[in-house]
Amino acid sequence: MVLKVFRWSPGSRERLQKYWVKALQGMTVLDALVELQRNSDATLAFRYACRVGMCGSCAMVVNGRERWACRTLLSNLDRGPVTVRPLYQFPLIRDLVVDMAPIKNKMLEMKAVFVPGRRAMDGDGFALIGSRTRERRAIDAAIECIGCGMCVSACTMVSHDPRFPGPAALNRVFTLQRDSRDGAHADRSQAVLAEDVLTRCHGQANCTAVCPMEISPTDSILALRRRAVLRLFGIGPR
Protein backbone atom coordinates (compact mmCIF):
# COMPACT_ATOMS: atom_id res chain seq x y z
CA MET A 1 0.00 0.00 0.00
CA VAL A 2 1.27 3.45 -0.90
CA LEU A 3 1.36 6.07 1.83
CA LYS A 4 1.91 9.74 1.01
CA VAL A 5 3.10 11.37 4.17
CA PHE A 6 3.38 15.11 4.76
CA ARG A 7 6.97 16.08 5.56
CA TRP A 8 8.17 19.43 6.74
CA SER A 9 10.65 20.72 9.25
CA PRO A 10 11.61 24.30 10.00
CA GLY A 11 13.79 25.65 7.24
CA SER A 12 12.87 23.04 4.68
CA ARG A 13 10.16 22.90 2.03
CA GLU A 14 6.96 20.96 2.58
CA ARG A 15 6.38 17.87 0.48
CA LEU A 16 4.37 14.67 0.36
CA GLN A 17 6.77 11.76 0.62
CA LYS A 18 5.79 8.44 -0.90
CA TYR A 19 6.36 5.23 1.04
CA TRP A 20 5.37 1.67 0.39
CA VAL A 21 4.17 -0.51 3.28
CA LYS A 22 2.95 -4.05 3.26
CA ALA A 23 -0.55 -3.81 4.69
CA LEU A 24 -0.85 -6.70 7.10
CA GLN A 25 -4.21 -7.76 8.41
CA GLY A 26 -5.51 -5.51 11.15
CA MET A 27 -2.85 -2.90 10.52
CA THR A 28 -3.72 0.67 11.47
CA VAL A 29 -2.38 3.91 10.04
CA LEU A 30 -0.34 4.31 13.23
CA ASP A 31 1.11 0.80 12.84
CA ALA A 32 2.14 1.71 9.31
CA LEU A 33 3.87 4.90 10.47
CA VAL A 34 5.73 3.04 13.23
CA GLU A 35 6.76 0.44 10.68
CA LEU A 36 8.10 3.15 8.36
CA GLN A 37 9.94 4.89 11.15
CA ARG A 38 11.57 1.63 12.27
CA ASN A 39 12.49 0.21 8.93
CA SER A 40 12.72 2.87 6.27
CA ASP A 41 12.94 6.40 7.59
CA ALA A 42 13.97 7.15 11.15
CA THR A 43 13.53 10.88 10.59
CA LEU A 44 9.75 10.65 10.27
CA ALA A 45 8.11 12.48 13.20
CA PHE A 46 4.64 11.80 14.57
CA ARG A 47 3.03 11.57 17.98
CA TYR A 48 1.18 8.92 19.88
CA ALA A 49 0.86 7.72 23.44
CA CYS A 50 -1.78 5.12 24.26
CA ARG A 51 -2.13 3.33 20.89
CA VAL A 52 -5.64 2.22 21.84
CA GLY A 53 -7.88 5.18 21.14
CA MET A 54 -7.94 6.97 24.47
CA CYS A 55 -5.50 9.86 24.55
CA GLY A 56 -6.12 11.51 21.18
CA SER A 57 -2.47 12.36 20.60
CA CYS A 58 -2.34 10.45 17.31
CA ALA A 59 -4.95 12.72 15.70
CA MET A 60 -4.14 13.47 12.05
CA VAL A 61 -5.79 14.01 8.70
CA VAL A 62 -5.98 10.77 6.74
CA ASN A 63 -7.43 10.98 3.23
CA GLY A 64 -8.84 14.40 3.95
CA ARG A 65 -10.62 13.47 7.15
CA GLU A 66 -9.56 13.92 10.76
CA ARG A 67 -9.03 10.54 12.41
CA TRP A 68 -7.08 9.00 15.23
CA ALA A 69 -4.39 7.01 13.49
CA CYS A 70 -4.36 4.20 16.06
CA ARG A 71 -8.04 3.41 15.42
CA THR A 72 -7.99 3.71 11.65
CA LEU A 73 -7.56 0.39 9.89
CA LEU A 74 -5.78 0.55 6.54
CA SER A 75 -8.30 -1.99 5.28
CA ASN A 76 -11.10 0.51 5.87
CA LEU A 77 -9.53 3.14 3.63
CA ASP A 78 -9.74 3.37 -0.14
CA ARG A 79 -7.20 1.23 -1.95
CA GLY A 80 -5.52 4.18 -3.66
CA PRO A 81 -2.61 5.99 -2.05
CA VAL A 82 -3.37 6.99 1.52
CA THR A 83 -2.45 10.59 2.30
CA VAL A 84 -1.47 11.47 5.84
CA ARG A 85 -1.27 15.10 6.93
CA PRO A 86 -1.00 16.85 10.27
CA LEU A 87 -4.13 18.48 11.75
CA TYR A 88 -5.20 21.71 10.07
CA GLN A 89 -5.31 25.00 12.00
CA PHE A 90 -2.47 24.15 14.36
CA PRO A 91 1.07 25.53 14.04
CA LEU A 92 3.39 22.88 12.68
CA ILE A 93 6.31 21.65 14.70
CA ARG A 94 7.57 19.00 12.33
CA ASP A 95 6.11 16.45 9.89
CA LEU A 96 2.88 15.21 11.47
CA VAL A 97 3.45 16.86 14.83
CA VAL A 98 1.56 20.07 15.61
CA ASP A 99 1.56 22.49 18.50
CA MET A 100 -1.64 22.01 20.53
CA ALA A 101 -1.27 25.34 22.36
CA PRO A 102 -4.11 27.08 20.45
CA ILE A 103 -6.64 24.78 22.15
CA LYS A 104 -5.47 25.84 25.59
CA ASN A 105 -5.15 29.48 24.59
CA LYS A 106 -8.68 29.61 23.22
CA MET A 107 -9.98 28.03 26.40
CA LEU A 108 -8.20 30.65 28.51
CA GLU A 109 -9.54 33.38 26.27
CA MET A 110 -13.08 32.11 26.74
CA LYS A 111 -12.44 31.72 30.49
CA ALA A 112 -13.18 28.02 30.13
CA VAL A 113 -11.53 27.26 33.46
CA PHE A 114 -13.37 26.04 36.54
CA VAL A 115 -13.72 28.68 39.25
CA PRO A 116 -15.12 27.35 42.53
CA GLY A 117 -18.33 29.18 43.41
CA ARG A 118 -20.40 29.39 46.54
CA ARG A 119 -21.90 25.96 45.97
CA ALA A 120 -18.60 24.24 45.21
CA MET A 121 -18.26 22.77 48.67
CA ASP A 122 -20.69 21.05 50.94
CA GLY A 123 -19.98 19.63 54.40
CA ASP A 124 -17.87 16.72 53.11
CA GLY A 125 -15.69 18.55 50.64
CA PHE A 126 -16.44 19.01 46.96
CA ALA A 127 -20.17 19.04 46.32
CA LEU A 128 -21.21 15.99 44.36
CA ILE A 129 -23.58 16.02 41.44
CA GLY A 130 -25.28 12.67 41.14
CA SER A 131 -24.73 10.76 37.93
CA ARG A 132 -28.46 10.51 37.30
CA THR A 133 -29.36 14.11 37.93
CA ARG A 134 -30.60 16.31 35.14
CA GLU A 135 -27.68 18.66 35.57
CA ARG A 136 -25.17 15.91 35.08
CA ARG A 137 -26.98 14.27 32.18
CA ALA A 138 -27.08 17.56 30.26
CA ILE A 139 -23.29 17.58 30.01
CA ASP A 140 -22.67 13.84 30.17
CA ALA A 141 -21.28 13.51 26.66
CA ALA A 142 -19.61 16.90 26.48
CA ILE A 143 -17.29 16.37 29.47
CA GLU A 144 -15.57 13.46 27.72
CA CYS A 145 -13.46 15.78 25.55
CA ILE A 146 -9.84 14.63 25.36
CA GLY A 147 -8.57 17.78 23.66
CA CYS A 148 -7.42 15.98 20.54
CA GLY A 149 -8.12 18.98 18.27
CA MET A 150 -9.83 17.03 15.50
CA CYS A 151 -12.94 19.20 15.70
CA VAL A 152 -10.89 22.37 15.42
CA SER A 153 -9.12 20.99 12.37
CA ALA A 154 -12.42 20.02 10.71
CA CYS A 155 -14.18 23.34 11.33
CA THR A 156 -14.47 25.56 8.25
CA MET A 157 -15.26 28.57 10.42
CA VAL A 158 -12.02 28.22 12.37
CA SER A 159 -10.12 28.44 9.09
CA HIS A 160 -12.29 31.34 7.98
CA ASP A 161 -11.90 33.42 11.15
CA PRO A 162 -8.84 32.91 13.36
CA ARG A 163 -10.58 34.72 16.21
CA PHE A 164 -13.37 32.16 16.40
CA PRO A 165 -12.57 30.05 19.49
CA GLY A 166 -13.63 26.84 17.77
CA PRO A 167 -15.67 23.83 18.86
CA ALA A 168 -13.39 22.41 21.57
CA ALA A 169 -13.20 25.59 23.66
CA LEU A 170 -16.91 26.33 23.29
CA ASN A 171 -17.80 22.78 24.24
CA ARG A 172 -15.79 23.28 27.43
CA VAL A 173 -17.54 26.58 28.09
CA PHE A 174 -20.86 24.76 27.78
CA THR A 175 -19.92 22.16 30.40
CA LEU A 176 -18.84 24.86 32.86
CA GLN A 177 -21.91 27.03 32.28
CA ARG A 178 -24.07 24.09 33.22
CA ASP A 179 -22.10 23.27 36.37
CA SER A 180 -23.83 24.71 39.44
CA ARG A 181 -20.60 24.51 41.46
CA ASP A 182 -18.83 26.96 39.18
CA GLY A 183 -18.80 30.61 40.16
CA ALA A 184 -17.77 32.35 36.95
CA HIS A 185 -20.87 31.96 34.80
CA ALA A 186 -21.33 35.73 34.42
CA ASP A 187 -17.74 36.38 33.30
CA ARG A 188 -17.84 33.54 30.86
CA SER A 189 -21.12 34.50 29.27
CA GLN A 190 -19.66 37.96 28.79
CA ALA A 191 -16.71 36.36 26.99
CA VAL A 192 -18.85 34.27 24.64
CA LEU A 193 -21.02 37.25 23.74
CA ALA A 194 -18.07 38.88 22.02
CA GLU A 195 -18.06 39.26 18.25
CA ASP A 196 -16.62 36.28 16.37
CA VAL A 197 -17.75 33.78 18.98
CA LEU A 198 -21.24 32.23 19.05
CA THR A 199 -22.43 33.99 15.92
CA ARG A 200 -19.58 32.54 13.87
CA CYS A 201 -20.83 28.97 14.12
CA HIS A 202 -22.93 28.03 11.10
CA GLY A 203 -23.97 24.65 12.40
CA GLN A 204 -22.25 22.70 9.67
CA ALA A 205 -21.49 19.98 12.24
CA ASN A 206 -18.12 19.09 10.74
CA CYS A 207 -16.77 18.99 14.29
CA THR A 208 -19.47 16.56 15.37
CA ALA A 209 -18.79 14.34 12.36
CA VAL A 210 -15.13 13.82 13.27
CA CYS A 211 -15.12 13.84 17.08
CA PRO A 212 -13.67 10.48 18.18
CA MET A 213 -15.46 10.70 21.53
CA GLU A 214 -18.79 11.13 19.78
CA ILE A 215 -19.30 14.49 21.38
CA SER A 216 -21.43 17.03 19.55
CA PRO A 217 -19.76 20.42 19.95
CA THR A 218 -22.46 21.68 17.57
CA ASP A 219 -25.13 20.92 20.17
CA SER A 220 -23.02 22.58 22.87
CA ILE A 221 -22.63 25.75 20.81
CA LEU A 222 -26.31 25.87 19.89
CA ALA A 223 -27.21 25.40 23.56
CA LEU A 224 -24.94 28.31 24.52
CA ARG A 225 -26.56 30.41 21.83
CA ARG A 226 -30.06 29.62 23.10
CA ARG A 227 -29.03 30.71 26.58
CA ALA A 228 -27.51 33.89 25.20
CA VAL A 229 -30.72 34.71 23.31
CA LEU A 230 -32.89 34.07 26.36
CA ARG A 231 -30.66 36.39 28.34
CA LEU A 232 -31.12 39.10 25.72
CA PHE A 233 -34.80 39.03 26.65
CA GLY A 234 -33.92 38.97 30.32
CA ILE A 235 -35.11 35.41 30.89
CA GLY A 236 -33.19 32.27 31.66
CA PRO A 237 -29.92 31.58 33.43
CA ARG A 238 -26.54 32.94 32.54
Add this chain to the structure above:
Amino acid sequence: MSARRAEPVRDRKMLTRRMGSAEAWRDTKVGMWAWLLQRVAAIGLVAVIAAHLKNPFARPVQAALLALVLFHGLLGVRAILLDFGLPARWHRLLFLLALLVGVAAFAAIWRWRWY
Protein backbone atom coordinates in the same frame (compact mmCIF):
# COMPACT_ATOMS: atom_id res chain seq x y z
CA MET B 1 -5.43 31.89 36.09
CA SER B 2 -6.21 34.94 34.02
CA ALA B 3 -7.33 35.08 30.43
CA ARG B 4 -4.55 35.75 27.99
CA ARG B 5 -4.72 36.63 24.32
CA ALA B 6 -3.81 33.69 22.17
CA GLU B 7 -0.30 33.88 20.83
CA PRO B 8 -0.42 35.01 17.21
CA VAL B 9 -0.21 31.84 15.21
CA ARG B 10 -0.28 33.60 11.88
CA ASP B 11 3.46 33.97 11.70
CA ARG B 12 3.99 30.27 12.26
CA LYS B 13 3.54 27.72 9.52
CA MET B 14 0.16 26.09 9.62
CA LEU B 15 -1.88 24.00 7.22
CA THR B 16 -5.37 25.19 6.38
CA ARG B 17 -8.10 23.36 4.56
CA ARG B 18 -7.73 24.88 1.09
CA MET B 19 -11.04 24.77 -0.68
CA GLY B 20 -9.22 24.70 -3.99
CA SER B 21 -7.71 21.30 -3.27
CA ALA B 22 -9.44 18.06 -4.14
CA GLU B 23 -8.71 16.69 -0.70
CA ALA B 24 -10.72 19.36 1.08
CA TRP B 25 -13.78 18.19 -0.84
CA ARG B 26 -13.03 14.51 -0.61
CA ASP B 27 -14.72 14.18 2.71
CA THR B 28 -17.23 16.99 2.63
CA LYS B 29 -19.86 16.44 5.24
CA VAL B 30 -23.60 16.70 4.75
CA GLY B 31 -23.94 19.67 7.07
CA MET B 32 -21.56 21.64 4.93
CA TRP B 33 -23.49 20.90 1.75
CA ALA B 34 -26.71 21.96 3.43
CA TRP B 35 -25.10 25.24 4.42
CA LEU B 36 -23.46 25.84 1.07
CA LEU B 37 -26.51 24.98 -1.03
CA GLN B 38 -28.74 27.22 1.03
CA ARG B 39 -26.41 30.15 0.37
CA VAL B 40 -26.17 29.37 -3.33
CA ALA B 41 -29.97 29.20 -3.51
CA ALA B 42 -30.15 32.63 -1.86
CA ILE B 43 -27.93 34.17 -4.52
CA GLY B 44 -29.96 32.39 -7.20
CA LEU B 45 -33.14 33.82 -5.71
CA VAL B 46 -31.94 37.39 -6.08
CA ALA B 47 -31.32 36.87 -9.80
CA VAL B 48 -34.55 34.99 -10.40
CA ILE B 49 -36.68 37.51 -8.49
CA ALA B 50 -35.28 40.26 -10.71
CA ALA B 51 -36.19 38.25 -13.80
CA HIS B 52 -39.61 37.52 -12.32
CA LEU B 53 -40.35 41.20 -11.73
CA LYS B 54 -39.59 41.95 -15.37
CA ASN B 55 -41.87 39.24 -16.70
CA PRO B 56 -44.10 37.64 -14.05
CA PHE B 57 -45.72 35.31 -16.58
CA ALA B 58 -42.67 33.48 -17.90
CA ARG B 59 -43.21 29.85 -16.93
CA PRO B 60 -39.53 28.84 -16.64
CA VAL B 61 -38.86 31.78 -14.34
CA GLN B 62 -41.87 30.84 -12.24
CA ALA B 63 -40.60 27.29 -11.98
CA ALA B 64 -37.14 28.42 -10.95
CA LEU B 65 -38.57 30.83 -8.42
CA LEU B 66 -40.77 28.17 -6.85
CA ALA B 67 -37.94 25.64 -6.73
CA LEU B 68 -35.46 28.06 -5.18
CA VAL B 69 -37.95 29.41 -2.62
CA LEU B 70 -38.85 25.89 -1.50
CA PHE B 71 -35.23 24.78 -1.39
CA HIS B 72 -33.94 27.83 0.46
CA GLY B 73 -36.91 28.04 2.80
CA LEU B 74 -36.98 24.38 3.78
CA LEU B 75 -33.24 24.37 4.47
CA GLY B 76 -33.96 27.42 6.61
CA VAL B 77 -36.63 25.50 8.50
CA ARG B 78 -34.04 22.77 9.07
CA ALA B 79 -31.61 25.31 10.52
CA ILE B 80 -34.33 26.78 12.74
CA LEU B 81 -35.32 23.36 14.08
CA LEU B 82 -31.67 22.66 14.95
CA ASP B 83 -31.37 26.10 16.55
CA PHE B 84 -34.39 25.36 18.67
CA GLY B 85 -32.78 22.29 20.12
CA LEU B 86 -33.42 19.31 17.87
CA PRO B 87 -30.32 17.15 18.40
CA ALA B 88 -27.60 17.83 15.85
CA ARG B 89 -27.36 14.10 15.14
CA TRP B 90 -30.61 14.50 13.19
CA HIS B 91 -29.13 17.04 10.83
CA ARG B 92 -28.57 14.59 7.99
CA LEU B 93 -32.10 13.24 8.26
CA LEU B 94 -33.45 16.79 8.28
CA PHE B 95 -31.45 17.61 5.15
CA LEU B 96 -32.93 14.62 3.37
CA LEU B 97 -36.42 15.52 4.56
CA ALA B 98 -36.02 19.10 3.36
CA LEU B 99 -35.07 17.81 -0.10
CA LEU B 100 -37.90 15.28 -0.25
CA VAL B 101 -40.54 17.71 1.03
CA GLY B 102 -39.22 20.29 -1.43
CA VAL B 103 -39.58 17.97 -4.42
CA ALA B 104 -43.02 16.80 -3.31
CA ALA B 105 -44.24 20.36 -2.71
CA PHE B 106 -42.87 21.49 -6.06
CA ALA B 107 -44.70 18.72 -7.89
CA ALA B 108 -47.94 19.38 -6.03
CA ILE B 109 -47.91 23.15 -6.50
CA TRP B 110 -46.80 22.97 -10.12
CA ARG B 111 -49.60 20.58 -11.01
CA TRP B 112 -52.19 22.74 -9.33
CA ARG B 113 -52.77 25.42 -12.01
CA TRP B 114 -54.11 28.44 -10.29
CA TYR B 115 -54.74 30.52 -13.36
